[in-house]
Amino acid sequence: MNTIREEVRIFCPATVANVNCGFDALGFALEGIGDEMVIRKVKTPGVTITKITGEELPMEAHKNVAGVSGLAMLEGINANFGIEIEIHKKIRAGSGIGSSSASAAGAVFGINQLLENPLDNLALTNYAMKGEALASGNEHADNVAPCVYGGTTLITGYNPLRIIALPPMDSIYVGILHPHIKIATKEARAILPKEVSLANAITQAQNLASFVASLYEWDKQLFADSLQDVLVEPHRKQLIPHFDTIKRISKEHNCIAFGISGSGPSLFSFAFAKADIDTYLSTSKAFYEEQGLAVDAYSSRISEHGCRVISP
Amino acid sequence: MNTIREEVRIFCPATVANVNCGFDALGFALEGIGDEMVIRKVKTPGVTITKITGEELPMEAHKNVAGVSGLAMLEGINANFGIEIEIHKKIRAGSGIGSSSASAAGAVFGINQLLENPLDNLALTNYAMKGEALASGNEHADNVAPCVYGGTTLITGYNPLRIIALPPMDSIYVGILHPHIKIATKEARAILPKEVSLANAITQAQNLASFVASLYEWDKQLFADSLQDVLVEPHRKQLIPHFDTIKRISKEHNCIAFGISGSGPSLFSFAFAKADIDTYLSTSKAFYEEQGLAVDAYSSRISEHGCRVISP
Numbered sequence: 001m002n003t004i005r006e007e008v009r010i011f012c013p014a015t016v017a018n019v020n021c022g023f024d025a026l027g028f029a030l031e032g033i034g035d036e037m038v039i040r041k042v043k044t045p046g047v048t049i050t051k052i053t054g055e056e057l058p059m060e061a062h063k064n065v066a067g068v069s070g071l072a073m074l075e076g077i078n079a080n081f082g083i084e085i086e087i088h089k090k091i092r093a094g095s096g097i098g099s100s101s102a103s104a105a106g107a108v109f110g111i112n113q114l115l116e117n118p119l120d121n122l123a124l125t126n127y128a129m130k131g132e133a134l135a136s137g138n139e140h141a142d143n144v145a146p147c148v149y150g151g152t153t154l155i156t157g158y159n160p161l162r163i164i165a166l167p168p169m170d171s172i173y174v175g176i177l178h179p180h181i182k183i184a185t186k187e188a189r190a191i192l193p194k195e196v197s198l199a200n201a202i203t204q205a206q207n208l209a210s211f212v213a214s215l216y217e218w219d220k221q222l223f224a225d226s227l228q229d230v231l232v233e234p235h236r237k238q239l240i241p242h243f244d245t246i247k248r249i250s251k252e253h254n255c256i257a258f259g260i261s262g263s264g265p266s267l268f269s270f271a272f273a274k275a276d277i278d279t280y281l282s283t284s285k286a287f288y289e290e291q292g293l294a295v296d297a298y299s300s301r302i303s304e305h306g307c308r309v310i311s312p
Numbered sequence: 313m314n315t316i317r318e319e320v321r322i323f324c325p326a327t328v329a330n331v332n333c334g335f336d337a338l339g340f341a342l343e344g345i346g347d348e349m350v351i352r353k354v355k356t357p358g359v360t361i362t363k364i365t366g367e368e369l370p371m372e373a374h375k376n377v378a379g380v381s382g383l384a385m386l387e388g389i390n391a392n393f394g395i396e397i398e399i400h401k402k403i404r405a406g407s408g409i410g411s412s413s414a415s416a417a418g419a420v421f422g423i424n425q426l427l428e429n430p431l432d433n434l435a436l437t438n439y440a441m442k443g444e445a446l447a448s449g450n451e452h453a454d455n456v457a458p459c460v461y462g463g464t465t466l467i468t469g470y471n472p473l474r475i476i477a478l479p480p481m482d483s484i485y486v487g488i489l490h491p492h493i494k495i496a497t498k499e500a501r502a503i504l505p506k507e508v509s510l511a512n513a514i515t516q517a518q519n520l521a522s523f524v525a526s527l528y529e530w531d532k533q534l535f536a537d538s539l540q541d542v543l544v545e546p547h548r549k550q551l552i553p554h555f556d557t558i559k560r561i562s563k564e565h566n567c568i569a570f571g572i573s574g575s576g577p578s579l580f581s582f583a584f585a586k587a588d589i590d591t592y593l594s595t596s597k598a599f600y601e602e603q604g605l606a607v608d609a610y611s612s613r614i615s616e617h618g619c620r621v622i623s624p
Contacts, residue, residue: 025518156522156534164525164534194510201513201543206337209520210468213476216528222468222476231513 007040008113009311012106013150013303014091015098016174017142017262020229021207025155027098027146030174031303035102036310037066038086039110045082047071047107054089055099065100069131070107076127077118083111092296095178096266101143102307104131109148109307121306124148126161136185143262150306154212167215169223169302175269175277176261177246177284178296183239188263191235200230220256220272227257227270240264241293246284253280274299319352320425321623324418325462325615326403327410328486329454329574332541333519337467339410339458342486343615347414348622349378350398351422357394359383359419366401367411377412381443382419388439389430395423404608407490408578413455414619416443421460421619433618436460438473448497455574462618466524479527481535481614487581487589488573489558489596490608495551500575503547512542532568532584539569539582552576553605558596565592586611 013034019026035054042048047061047070061067066085074083085107091099108127112119119127128144145153145163152166210226213219237243240260250258250269255277257270271277281297288295325346331338347366354360359373359382373379378397386395397419403411420439424431440456457465457475464478522538525531549555552572562570562581567589569582583589593609600607 021517022521023517024514025521154518154521154525156518156525157537162534162537164522164529166525192510195507196510196513198504198506198508198543201508201516202336204513205333205335205517205520206466206468208517209334209337209466209524210476212521212524213466213468213478213528216525217476222474225469225474231510 005114005312007038008110008309009036009038010106010110010113010307011036011310012102012109012307013147013305015101015143015146016176016268017098018232018260019268020227020233020257020259021204021211022154023204023229023232024140024142025208026152026211027142028152028169029146029150029303029306030097030176031301033091033097033176033298033300035090035106036088037103037106037110039107039114040084041114042082042084045074045079047074047082048084049087050084051086052089053087055093057087057089057093063134064103065131065135066103066107068134069104069128070111072130073108073111073127092178094182096183096260096262096264097176097178098143098147098262100135101128101132101147104128105144105147105307107131113309121148122161122163125163129161146306148306151304152215152302166212167218168304169215170218171272172302173271173274173277174300174302175255175271175281176266176298176300177269177281178266179241179288180294181241181265183264185263188236188239191239192232193235196231203230224256227259229259233259236260236264240267242288242291245287249284249287250280253283255280317426317624319350320422320621321348321350322418322422322425322619323348323622324414324421324619325459325617327413327455327458328488328580329410330544330572331580332539332545332569332571333516333523334466335516335541335544336452336454337520338464338523339454340464340481341458341462341615341618342409342488343613345403345409345488345610345612347402347418348400349415349418349422351419351426352396353426354394354396357386357391359386359394360396361399362396363398364401365399367405369399369401369405375446376415377443377447378415378419379443380446381416381440382423384442385420385423385439404490406494408495408572408574408576409488409490410455410459410574412447413440413444413459416440417456417459418619419443425621433460434473434475437475441473458618460618463616464527464614478524479530480616481527482530483584484614485583485586485589486612486614487567487583487593488578488610488612489581489593490578491553491600492606493553493577495576497575500548500551503551504544505547508543516543536568539571541571545571548572548576552579554600554603557599561596561599562592565595567592
C-alpha cells in the first residue's frame, strides 16, 4: 500500500512583477490565468520534457525553463530518480505576466509535491530562479516568488534571497491588458538609466514602504497613493504603444493603479469595483483594436495561492 | 469655575531622523532626553519668548524656531490671543538629535493643549515644519513628526504631508553618542550626490520596505538586516571623525544597527540588550576621549510618547 503519488497535475498562476513602486521587489499572483503542468516521477535520472502544448518551446530539458529549474532541484536534493514534465501553456510567452516563471516554479513545486513537501517556499524559489535565469539572463525572483508563495510577495534581499509574504489585498480587482507586441526583457533593461536622481530614489523608497504599510493597515488611500513609479515607467512607457492614453482611460474608469506588468507589454490595473475593471478593459481593448492592435484582456483577482495541485 | 489651563509645562523629546534606510522619511522619539518648555496663554497677540535656558538662542519670536512655529499656528487658527514661551534646552543645538524640532513641536503641542486639543498630530506637524524650516532652510518633518507623534514615524509624502505611526520597536535599546563637533545641515546636504545608481535606489527601497514589514511582523532578523544605508552614509560618514572605528566597536558589542542621527554629528545605535548598548557607549566614549574629542553618551529607549504635559 503505497500512498505516495507518482504523478501530479498542477496549476501555475500568471504573476505581475514590479507593481509600480516595487521594481525588482514586488509581485503578485493572478487568479484563473495560468498554465497546467504534469510532473511524473520516473526511474530514469534527469528531466524529460514529454509534451508541450499551447506554445512552441524547446523540448530539451537544459534549454527549457521548467527543465532547468527541475534539474537544479533534482541535483540540489541528490535525487535518485528522474522526472517527466508535461507543459500546457495558457500564459503566452513574452506577455509579461510571468510565463517563464510559471514553468520554472511549476517544475519545482511539482517535484516537491511528489516528495511530500520537504522543501519550503524559499528553497523552491531559489531553484525556480535557475530556470528564470535561462529565460531572462539573470536570476531574479519577482515573478517566481509570487508564483510559489501566492498572494503578494516582497523580495527584501538577494544575498541571501529573502522573501516576505505580504498581507492580502482583499478587495482589489485586477485588469490585465496584453497588447500583442514583442518586448525583449533585455531591451527593457537596456532602456533604463544607470543613474537616477537622489530625490526620485527617496520617493521610490517612500512609496514602496507606504505600499507595505498600507497592506498591513489596509489603508485604501495610502495604498492608492503609493502605487506610483517614478524610476522605471518614465523610461519604459515608450515601449508600450499608446501608454498614456490607456493610463488616462484607466483613470476615467476609477482605476486606482495602472502600470507595466514586469517588463511588459502587458499592463495591469487595480480597481475597488469589478464593474470599473470590466469597463476599463472593454474600452481599452476597443481603443487598441481601432488602432489595429490585437489585445487580450483578462479580469482577475489576486490569488492567495501560488502553484497548486489540481489532481490527483 | 474655569478648568481651561492658561499655562502648561511640557517635555519635548529628542528624536533620531533618517535611521539608516529611511533618509528623509523615518524618525523616532527618545525617552528621557528632551527639552522642557512652558507655554502660557496671554491677551497680547503674537508670540513672546520670555526665557531661554541651556542654550544661546534668539529671543525674537520670528528668529526663534519655537516662535516661528507658534506664530504659524496662531495665524492658522485665527487666534484671538497670544502666547508666552519659556524654553529650557537640554538637547544641545546642532547635536543632530532634533534640538530645533523639539522647540518647533513643543510650541504647537503646547498651544494645542491650552486649547484642549482641537488639532490632530498631522496639523501640528505641519505647523512645526514652519519652525523647522527656519533652522534648516527647508520644511522637513523627519524630526518633528516623531517629536509630535512619539514612537517611530514614516513620512509617506509631502504633497500633501502624510505620516504613518509605525508599530513599536518594543525590545530595542538605543545608544546616542554625540561627539562635540559642528556639522552644518547645509554642508551635510551639499555633500550628497544629486544622482545615485539605480541599483542602490532599489536596495534603499527594499530596505525601507523591509524595515516597515519587520515592525509589523516584529521579525528581528529582518529588522537588523534592513537597517543599512547605501545612499547617504557613504557620503556623510567623512563628516564624522573615526566613523568606521565607532561602527566596528558597535558591531563588537552586538549592536544590530549603527548610523548617523539626522545629519549628525550624533551617532545612534540599536541593540537587543541594555548591557550591549552600555558597553558600546563606554568603549566608544573612551576611544573618542583618547583622541582628544569630547563626547556625550546617552543610553535610551524609544519613547512611545511625543511631546507630553509635565504640569499642571
